[in-house]
Amino acid sequence: MADDTPGRLPVLIVGAGPVGLTAANLLAARGVPAVVIERNAATSDEAKAISLDDESLRTFQAAGLADTILGIVVPGTGTRYYDRKGRPLFQARGPEPYRLGYTFKNQFAQPELERALVEALKDTTAEVRFDTELVAIDDRGTEVVAHLRSGDDVTELAASWVLGCDGGRSTVRELLRIGMTGTSHREVWLVADTLGDHHDERYGMHLGRPGRPTVIVAGRDRRCRYEFRLDPAEGEGGTRPDFATIRRLVAPYREITPEQVERATNYTFNAVVADRWRDGRCFLLGDAAHMMPPFAGQGLNSGVRDAANLVWKIAEVWHGRARPALLDTYEPERRPHAAAMVRFSERLGEVVMTTSRRRALLRDTVVRTLLLSRPGHRYLAEMRFRPRAVHTAGLVKGEHPLTGTQLPQPRVLVPPSLRPQLLDDVLGQGFALLGVDVTPDDWARVPSVPGTRIDIVLGDRLPSPQDGRQAIADADGRLEAALGAARGRFVLVKPDRYIAAVVPAARIAALRTVFAPYFERTP
Numbered sequence: 001m002a003d004d005t006p007g008r009l010p011v012l013i014v015g016a017g018p019v020g021l022t023a024a025n026l027l028a029a030r031g032v033p034a035v036v037i038e039r040n041a042a043t044s045d046e047a048k049a050i051s052l053d054d055e056s057l058r059t060f061q062a063a064g065l066a067d068t069i070l071g072i073v074v075p076g077t078g079t080r081y082y083d084r085k086g087r088p089l090f091q092a093r094g095p096e097p098y099r100l101g102y103t104f105k106n107q108f109a110q111p112e113l114e115r116a117l118v119e120a121l122k123d124t125t126a127e128v129r130f131d132t133e134l135v136a137i138d139d140r141g142t143e144v145v146a147h148l149r150s151g152d153d154v155t156e157l158a159a160s161w162v163l164g165c166d167g168g169r170s171t172v173r174e175l176l177r178i179g180m181t182g183t184s185h186r187e188v189w190l191v192a193d194t195l196g197d198h199h200d201e202r203y204g205m206h207l208g209r210p211g212r213p214t215v216i217v218a219g220r221d222r223r224c225r226y227e228f229r230l231d232p233a234e235g236e237g238g239t240r241p242d243f244a245t246i247r248r249l250v251a252p253y254r255e256i257t258p259e260q261v262e263r264a265t266n267y268t269f270n271a272v273v274a275d276r277w278r279d280g281r282c283f284l285l286g287d288a289a290h291m292m293p294p295f296a297g298q299g300l301n302s303g304v305r306d307a308a309n310l311v312w313k314i315a316e317v318w319h320g321r322a323r324p325a326l327l328d329t330y331e332p333e334r335r336p337h338a339a340a341m342v343r344f345s346e347r348l349g350e351v352v353m354t355t356s357r358r359r360a361l362l363r364d365t366v367v368r369t370l371l372l373s374r375p376g377h378r379y380l381a382e383m384r385f386r387p388r389a390v391h392t393a394g395l396v397k398g399e400h401p402l403t404g405t406q407l408p409q410p411r412v413l414v415p416p417s418l419r420p421q422l423l424d425d426v427l428g429q430g431f432a433l434l435g436v437d438v439t440p441d442d443w444a445r446v447p448s449v450p451g452t453r454i455d456i457v458l459g460d461r462l463p464s465p466q467d468g469r470q471a472i473a474d475a476d477g478r479l480e481a482a483l484g485a486a487r488g489r490f491v492l493v494k495p496d497r498y499i500a501a502v503v504p505a506a507r508i509a510a511l512r513t514v515f516a517p518y519f520e521r522t523p
Contacts, residue, residue, distance in 0.1 A: 009160040010033040010160065011163060012163070013036045013162075013163045014163065015167060015170075016114070017114065017166075017286070018049065019306065020038075022307045024117075027315065032319075034126040038128070044114060046263060050109070050217055051300075053301045054103060057070070057100075058424065069113070072108055072112045074218070075102075075103040076106045077104075077202045080204070081352060081367075083208055083363075089208075092382075096481075099408045101409035105204070105297065133171070134171050135148065135154065137172070137282060141280070141281075145157070145158050159281075160281070160314075161283065167286070167288060172288060176282055178284070180272040181273060181275060183271045183346070185293065188232075188267070191265060192263070192264040194224050194250070195261075195262050204217045206295075206353070210357045213353035214227065215227040215295075228249045237268035238265075246264055271346045277289050283327075285303055292342040295352060296386065313326045313330060321519070323518055333395070389406060398510075400486070400501075402499050406497055407491075407497050408478065409424055413463060414470070415465060418462075423479075426454065431451030434456050435455050435456060435469075437487045442490075442508065447512050450515070457471060
């Protein structure tokens with residue numbers, strides 16, 4: 001849905017959870033003002049998300065927050081799955097280590113993350129207002145007027161766009177009358193964050209005992225999370241468990257006192273996707289757009305992907321560098337993967353956390369059989385069973401195998417120092433046009449399109465900048481692995497590091513058709 005040319009109004013972000021605060025930091029990094037409102041008096045202290053993946057850390061790198069976030073996470077080594085008798089089955093470490101520049105799975109405490117993200121917004125173009133609630137939205141076509149309640153006062157705020165990052169009970173979604181489709185699960189899980197724990201494993205533990213499916217995730221500073229599936233008589237969702245129940249369930253793993261229970265709750269989960277993610281100038285992100293079971297650790301990470309996809313587009317339009325039609329690509333690019341991850345999380349829970357002894361026996365037999373072969377072992381250990389994020393619609397063109405995939409982030413050699421650097425630090429914030437072992441004559445035919453131009457030098461050769469272009473070389477073979485299939489071609493990389501197009505040098509003029517629908521100035 002295209003809209004009119006926006007003004008220079010701030011972006012209103014509803015919800016100061018991790019997704020909303022991530023969006024605010026990304027906007028601040030791109031010079032776009034934002035107002036974040038949160039109905040609660042402060043950031044959350046509840047037991048919620050606990051795992052950040054490598055793609056999320058890459059997003060925080062884009063916001064200039066990599067070092068900040070690395071200071072509060074445990075660089076993890078994946079997830080170890082256990083069989084019906086508590087014996088190790090296999091450890092899922094993910095794809096190639098540091099494929100995106102960071103460890104694949106990283107444990108953290110959500111309250112710490114939220115506090116760090118709020119602190120990072122100080123002295124930026126963003127403003128955070130707690131004790132402030134959205135009560136009405138008036139989309140006027142060229143702007144949105146939001147009615148906000150703080151105490152007894154109701155005020156109006158004019159915004160360029162509204163981002164609904166306000167969770168599963170999203171006020172933005174309700175005001176827009178957007179439904180959700182999927183399943184609400186009745187199983188109740190007890191989650192307890194504990195202190196003074198002895199666990200020091202850098203991997204999460206999924207214990208597939210059908211009598212008591214359990215998840216254990218160790219954190220920093222002797223913190224540890226325990227999650228137990230409850231029997232119907234042991235608790236109801238949305239209630240706080242009593243200490244006697246917590247102590248009884250934790251007893252096989254440690255002794256515990258009431259003071260060592262940092263927070264605890266009983267919860268149920270949903271597997272649902274919003275029927276649409278956009279209404280005029282309003283967008284849904286994170287749990288407001290999709291909710292999933294926790295077993296794949298992708299709820300928060302999917303929300304961070306939403307922010308990474310949408311925010312750069314808003315910034316391009318806000319600064320007047322792109323047409324509003326660019327915002328139409330958000331849902332086509334993000335919805336398929338988010339929906340697939342919802343379904344995958346459901347299936348994973350049904351298999352790994354089953355209470356059926358027969359299904360658990362079948363699961364263990366199948367897994368041990370797969371582990372006997374190298375392809376089967378790789379399938380499990382590298383988590384090839386998890387849905388892969390690929391853009392098949394939106395700002396994407398062509399059928400090359402790399403098109404629509406995420407560009408890895410290897411370390412590269414950058415002249416003149418030739419010191420290894422992470423690739424994203426060279427690409428910059430905007431588009432990047434990579435010439436993979438192309439010639440100067442090939443570059444001479446490139447049309448005038450946005451983005452940094454970079455020569456990619458493969459093989460064991462020195463990079464040599466030419467005609468004002470940056471040049472980078474392979475530091476350890478991973479750049480070759482990432483882009484070898486595009487040798488002799490140009491690779492157009494979007495600001496969120498997904499590949500928009502792979503174009504043979506002889507057809508470089510085709511880049512015009514990639515940009516034309518979305519950018520005002522095309523050759």
